[in-house]
Amino acid sequence: MVISKSPTVKDLVSLNILPQDPLISKAELVQLDRVQFGSQLSGPRLHTKDSVAVAQADANGNYLLEIGSPQFDQVNTHGIVAGTLATYEHYMGHTVPWSFKGPLEVNPHAGEGKTAYYSRWDQSINFFQWDSPSLGKTVKTSQSFDVGSHEIGHALLDGLRPGLLSGTESKAFHEGFGDSSAILHALQYDTNLQQILVDNGGDFSKPSLVTRLAEEFGTAFNKEDDNPKNDNNPYYRTALNEFKYADPKTLPSDSYPPSQPEEVLTSEPHSFSRIWSGSFYSMLGSLYNQCAGDAPSQLDALRQARDVLGSIWGKSLDHIPAANLKFRHAASAMLREANQLEGGKYFDSLAAVMLDRNLLTQQQIDDLHKPVRAFELEQFPQTRAGAVDILGRLGLDDRDWQADQALAGADGRRVYTFRAPERVELDLGSRGPAFMQAEAGLTLVFDAQGKLVSETVTPLSADDRADLNREARAVAESGQLVGADGFGPARLVPRREGPPEYQPLPIWKD
Numbered sequence: 001m002v003i004s005k006s007p008t009v010k011d012l013v014s015l016n017i018l019p020q021d022p023l024i025s026k027a028e029l030v031q032l033d034r035v036q037f038g039s040q041l042s043g044p045r046l047h048t049k050d051s052v053a054v055a056q057a058d059a060n061g062n063y064l065l066e067i068g069s070p071q072f073d074q075v076n077t078h079g080i081v082a083g084t085l086a087t088y089e090h091y092m093g094h095t096v097p098w099s100f101k102g103p104l105e106v107n108p109h110a111g112e113g114k115t116a117y118y119s120r121w122d123q124s125i126n127f128f129q130w131d132s133p134s135l136g137k138t139v140k141t142s143q144s145f146d147v148g149s150h151e152i153g154h155a156l157l158d159g160l161r162p163g164l165l166s167g168t169e170s171k172a173f174h175e176g177f178g179d180s181s182a183i184l185h186a187l188q189y190d191t192n193l194q195q196i197l198v199d200n201g202g203d204f205s206k207p208s209l210v211t212r213l214a215e216e217f218g219t220a221f222n223k224e225d226d227n228p229k230n231d232n233n234p235y236y237r238t239a240l241n242e243f244k245y246a247d248p249k250t251l252p253s254d255s256y257p258p259s260q261p262e263e264v265l266t267s268e269p270h271s272f273s274r275i276w277s278g279s280f281y282s283m284l285g286s287l288y289n290q291c292a293g294d295a296p297s298q299l300d301a302l303r304q305a306r307d308v309l310g311s312i313w314g315k316s317l318d319h320i321p322a323a324n325l326k327f328r329h330a331a332s333a334m335l336r337e338a339n340q341l342e343g344g345k346y347f348d349s350l351a352a353v354m355l356d357r358n359l360l361t362q363q364q365i366d367d368l369h370k371p372v373r374a375f376e377l378e379q380f381p382q383t384r385a386g387a388v389d390i391l392g393r394l395g396l397d398d399r400d401w402q403a404d405q406a407l408a409g410a411d412g413r414r415v416y417t418f419r420a421p422e423r424v425e426l427d428l429g430s431r432g433p434a435f436m437q438a439e440a441g442l443t444l445v446f447d448a449q450g451k452l453v454s455e456t457v458t459p460l461s462a463d464d465r466a467d468l469n470r471e472a473r474a475v476a477e478s479g480q481l482v483g484a485d486g487f488g489p490a491r492l493v494p495r496r497e498g499p500p501e502y503q504p505l506p507i508w509k510d
Contacts (some may be wrong), residue, residue, distance in 0.1 A: 023216035025327035080148035091314030108142035120506035153181030163323035177274030204285025239281035244378030322417035323441030377450035
C-alpha cells in the first residue's frame with residue numbers, strides 16, 4: 001500500500017511495518033517516499049539513532065525485515081513516523097516544519113520503562129520497553145502504531161504552534177492531537193478500514209480497532225498498574241466516549257497516569273483530551289453516515305469520510321491560535337474549512353458534532369457563516385518586522401506582539417502567528433510563590449491573493465491566569481517539578497531577585 005499520495009513523489013521505498021499494535025496486527029508491505037529513509041534510515045527530516053546497529057537497506061533500497069529483531073523495530077518506528085508525516089503533509093498541502101532546525105531523531109530503544117515521549121529539547125521522539133508479566137513478553141512502544149503516530153503528532157503540532165506549552169486546554173489539545181493523528185494515520189491502510197467495518201458493521205457508535213488506542217501497551221499497562229477497575233480495558237485510551245466539553249475548573253483534578261475511573265472526566269490534560277479525540281472520532285462517524293448514502297460500498301464511504309475529515313482537519317490547522325488555545329478555537333477552525341469544501345456540503349455533519357459535544361454554541365456556529373472584515377495585503381511581508389507592521393493597520397497593536405516565522409498554508413495561503421508575553425503570579429502551595437511568562441496569541445491567515453481569511457486573538461483572561469496557577473500548583477504538588485537542568489513537565493528556576501520562575505518544558509509523554 002502506498003501511504004504517500006503526493007503526485008510529485010516518484011521514488012518509493014518498500015518496507016514491512018505493523019499497521020496496528022502487534023497484539024492485533026501482522027506486518028504488511030507499505031511504500032513511502034524514499035528520501036525519508038536513505039540507505040540507513042536517515043533523511044532530511046528524520047534520522048533513526050540506536051544503541052545497536054541501525055538497519056541498512058537491501059540491494060534494491062528496501063527494508064523488508066521480519067519482526068523479532070531490533071532492526072525491525074527501527075524500520076517499524078521510522079516507517080510509522082514517516083507515514084504520519086506524509087499523511088499530514090498530504091492533507092495540509094504543504095511541508096510541516098519542526099520547531100527546530102532538524103532532522104527529528106527517532107530513538108526506538110531509548111531504555112526500560114512504560115512510556116514514550118517527544119522532546120523539543122532533544123529534537124527527538126523516544127520509545128521504551130518493559131518485560132510484561134501479564135502478557136509474558138517484552139512490550140515495545142516502538143512496535144505500537146498508535147504510540148508512534150501519537151508521539152510524532154506532538155512533534156508536528158509543536159512545529160506548527162510552539163507556543164502551546166501551558167494551560168489546561170492547550171496541553172490537552174496536544175494530547176488530543178496525538179490521538180487524532182493515530183486515528184487519521186490508521187485510516188490510510190485499507191486493511192484497517194476493512195477491519196473497522198468488520199468490527200462495527202458501519203455503526204460508528206460501536207468500538208473498532210480505530211477507537212482502541214495502543215492496544216498492546218494499554219492491555220499490559222492496565223493489568224500491571226494499581227487500579228483493578230481497568231484490568232479488562234484492551235487499550236490505553238479509547239476514542240469511543242460521550243464526553244462533552246466542560247470548563248476545566250469545574251472538573252476534579254487527577255494525577256497521571258490517572259487514579260480516577262475511566263468514566264470520570266478530569267482536568268488532567270490526558271483525561272481532558274478525550275473530549276477532543278472522542279469528538280474527532282464522532283466526526284468520522286458523522287461524515288461516514290453522510291457519505292454512505294451515495295457511495296457504492298461501505299468501504300468507499302469510509303474512504304471518502306476519511307479524506308473529507310483529513311482535508312478539513314489538515315487545512316483547519318492554519319487557523320488555530322499561536323498560544324492560549326481553547327477547544328472551541330479548533331472546532332471553529334474545522335467548521336471554517338468545512339464551509340469552504342464543496343460548497344459547505346459537510347458543514348452540517350460536523351457542526352452537529354460540535355454542538356452535541358458542547359464545543360460550540362449554535363450562535364458561534366451561525367457566526368462562522370459571516371465574512372471576516374475586508375482587508376488585503378498588496379504583498380506578503382518577508383520579515384518578522386514586516387509581519388508586525390500588519391498589526392497596526394488592523395488595529396491589533398495593543399500588545400507587545402512578537403512575530404513567529406511565517407508559515408505556508410493550504411492552497412497558497414500565508415499564516416502569520418504572534419505571541420505576547422505576560423507575567424502571571426503563581427502560588428505553588430508548599431513550594432511558595434513563583435511566576436511564569438505566559439503568552440497571549442494571535443493568528444492571521446491570508447489567501448494566495450493577500451485577502452484576510454481569518455484572525456484569531458487569544459488574550460489571557462482572569463480565568464486563564466487562574467487556570468495556569470492551578471496547573472502549576474498541581475505539577476508542584478505532584479513532585480514533578482525539576483531543577484534548572486532537569487527533564488520533566490516543568491522546572492523551577494531561581495532568580496537573583498524575587499520569586500523563582502516556573503517554566504513549562506517542551507516535553508510530551510504518552
